[in-house]
Amino acid sequence: MELYKPSEILIERGEEDAPVVQRTLARLPEVPVRIVDKGWERGGTESNGTDSFAAGKRRLLFTRQHSTFLEHCPAGTPGLVCCNYLVVSLISNCPMDCSYCFLQEYLANNPTLKVFTNVADLLHEVAAVVDRQPWRQFRIGTGELSDSLALDALLGFSADLVPFFAERKNALLELKTKSDCVAGLLTLDPKDRVVVSWSLTPPEIVEREEHGTAAFCARLEAARRVQMAGYKLGFHFDPLIEYPGWEEGYRDTVARVFSTIDPRRVAWVSLGSLRLTPALRVTMRRRFPQTRLLSGEQVPCADGKWRTFQALRVKMYRALAGWLREAAPQVPLYMCMETAPVWEKVFGRAPTCDKEVARALVAPNLANHEKSGSPSTDSA
Numbered sequence: 171m172e173l174y175k176p177s178e179i180l181i182e183r184g185e186e187d188a189p190v191v192q193r194t195l196a197r198l199p200e201v202p203v204r205i206v207d208k209g210w211e212r213g214g215t216e217s218n219g220t221d222s223f224a225a226g227k228r229r230l231l232f233t234r235q236h237s238t239f240l241e242h243c244p245a246g247t248p249g250l251v252c253c254n255y256l257v258v259s260l261i262s263n264c265p266m267d268c269s270y271c272f273l274q275e276y277l278a279n280n281p282t283l284k285v286f287t288n289v290a291d292l293l294h295e296v297a298a299v300v301d302r303q304p305w306r307q308f309r310i311g312t313g314e315l316s317d318s319l320a321l322d323a324l325l326g327f328s329a330d331l332v333p334f335f336a337e338r339k340n341a342l343l344e345l346k347t348k349s350d351c352v353a354g355l356l357t358l359d360p361k362d363r364v365v366v367s368w369s370l371t372p373p374e375i376v377e378r379e380e381h382g383t384a385a386f387c388a389r390l391e392a393a394r395r396v397q398m399a400g401y402k403l404g405f406h407f408d409p410l411i412e413y414p415g416w417e418e419g420y421r422d423t424v425a426r427v428f429s430t431i432d433p434r435r436v437a438w439v440s441l442g443s444l445r446l447t448p449a450l451r452v453t454m455r456r457r458f459p460q461t462r463l464l465s466g467e468q469v470p471c472a473d474g475k476w477r478t479f480q481a482l483r484v485k486m487y488r489a490l491a492g493w494l495r496e497a498a499p500q501v502p503l504y505m506c507m508e509t510a511p512v513w514e515k516v517f518g519r520a521p522t523c524d525k526e527v528a529r530a531l532v533a534p535n536l537a538n539h540e541k542s543g544s545p546s547t548d549s550a
Contacts, residue, residue, distance in 0.1 A: 171349055171384045173323055174265040176230035176283070178202045180210065188287035191232050194324050206231070221457060223274050226281025227263055235259075235286040239295050243314065247473050250507050251521055254528040255309055258296065260286050260327055261316035266348060266382040269458040270409060273315065275450040285321075289330050296334075300341045307532040310335075313346030313367075320349040328354045336361040342437070342532055344404060350384040350392035356399045362535065365437045366396045367404030370427065372419035375411050379461060386423075390430045397435050402535065408442030408506055410486050412466050412478055417489060424493040433498035437535050441490055442506035443483045444468070445475040473507075480512065487516040502531050 179201050181191055186205070195203065210231070243255040262284040263277055286292075300308055312318045312331070322328050328345070335343035336359060345355075346367045355366065371379075373386040384392070393403055405427060407420070444463065446454070448470075454461055468476040477483060487505065494503055504527055505513060510520035521527045 171320075171351070171382070171388065174321055176201055177228040178204060178230070180204050180206050180229060180231040180282070182210065182231070182233040182287075183207055185232050185234060185287045188232065190285060190287055190289065190325050190327070193326050194230075194232075194285075197324055208233075223278060223281045223453075223457065224267065226277075227265060227267070227283050229282045231282045231284045232287050233284055234288050235291070239286075239292040240299060240310070243311075247507065249472055249509060251505070251510055251513055251527065252524040253309075253504060253506075253531060254524050255311060257311050257314040258292055259315040260289060260292060260312060261321060261325075262286075264316045265320050266317055266380070268348075268381065268383065269379045269454055269461045270444060270446065270450075270463055272447070272450060274457060275447060275453050277315075278453070283316075285325060289327065293330065293334050296341075297338075300338055304340055306340060307528070307536060308341040309344065309528065309532050310341060311344040311346055313344070317347050317349055318345035319347040319351045319355075319366075322351050322354045326354060328358065332358040332360055332364050335363045338363060340536065342535060346404070346406065348380060348383040348389065350388040352392045352396050355396055355401065360401050362400075362402060365402045365404045365535070366393070367406055368393055369406045369408060370423060371407070371409075371411060372416075372423045374419060375413070379411070379458075379463065386426075390426065393427075394430050397431050402435050402437040403431060404436065404438050404440075406440045406442070406506075407490055408440055409444035410441060410478070410483065410490065411444055411463065412482060412486065413462065416486070420486075420490055421493055424490070424497055428497040433501055436498060436501045438502045438504065438531050439494055439498070440504050440506050441487050443477045443486075443508070445471075445477050445507060447475055451476065484512060484515045487512070491516060502534065504531065 175198065179198065181203065183205055185191055239258045241257055243257050263273060263281060265283065296310065331343060332355065335341055342363055342365055344365045344367055346369065348369050368389050376383060376386045397403055451464060454464060467479050467482055469479045471477050491503060513520035
């Protein structure tokens with residue numbers, strides 16, 4: 171995919187010498203630069219009546235994060251099975267523009283693509299939590315408010331994060347992406363502490379709904395490359411999208427994935443239903459009038475989000491789970507933002523507690539490292 175190139179670079183006064191700022195300026199010398207004061211007015215209002223969210227993505231702001239970095243994943247909503255996932259955000263907003271992305275509602279009033287310059291503070295904060303609790307096992311991801319790798323060729327954050335997590339015996343870092351921007355990872359040694367995950371939908375959905383992302387085949391090739399470099403992989407079939415021919419499309423997608431990569435080096439696979447808030451549905455109609463995602467059989471659920479109605483999404487979950495179990499029977503499989511009754515219908519039982527899901531995902535991967543001593547680089 172193409173390197174992101176903003177219309178202008180904004181730098182909060184005092185952050186001019188931050189390493190990430192200097193790296194980016196060196197790689198984009200032709201982009202106009204403006205120094206702004208702390209508290210610079212939130213972007214998105216200067217688009218002259220056009221798409222303010224898309225316009226906000228084209229402005230790149232470097233600023234400090236003044237609140238905490240480490241937070242619990244918002245998927246831990248009461249009534250839904252939780253996997254005790256933690257998130258950190260070095261970036262807010264994403265250069266990609268998937269039609270169903272929640273950020274277009276969540277960041278509607280603050281759409282400027284922000285990069286936080288104080289990565290050392292993030293690492294100190296994570297170390298304070300992880301290192302002081304060596305008996306706990308942590309799974310931490312960076313892909314909540316932006317794609318984890320889409321800007322890595324510019325920002326180079328992987329060079330800070332991967333070595334940091336590689337030295338921690340009780341934590342796994344997940345870098346979740348729809349890009350093929352993996353060059354910065356290939357010379358680093360993850361020591362089995364970093365999982366690179368791809369969000370996947372069938373190629374026809376990628377082309378129609380996931381604007382600005384890497385093509386399906388490019389994502390698979392990137393996954394093969396990082397697996398050969400010693401990383402474990404993850405895959406997220408989330409959101410599952412019902413469309414004419416979805417069974418053939420998803421069956422073929424699973425087959426292509428596991429004919430390309432080694433299932434023995436896959437840390438986990440997740441499934442999740444398309445879920446949209448009422449406000450997001452309105453935004454999608456305005457920004458993506460050609461999308462077909464609002465014409466399916468969706469119903470409002472207890473958490474206020476619209477989902478594919480339960481009977482159909484259970485059918486989809488069971489189908490995907492069957493194909494995945496056939497292709498990779500040993501890989502941990504879980505669902506994101508689903509209720510215990512749906513777990514029971516798909517897997518025959520629901521986790522007895524949130525910690526059960528977390529242990530099933532994290533413990534085997536940490537244990538494998540202790541047994542092997544070094545990452546395998548086998549490839550399919």
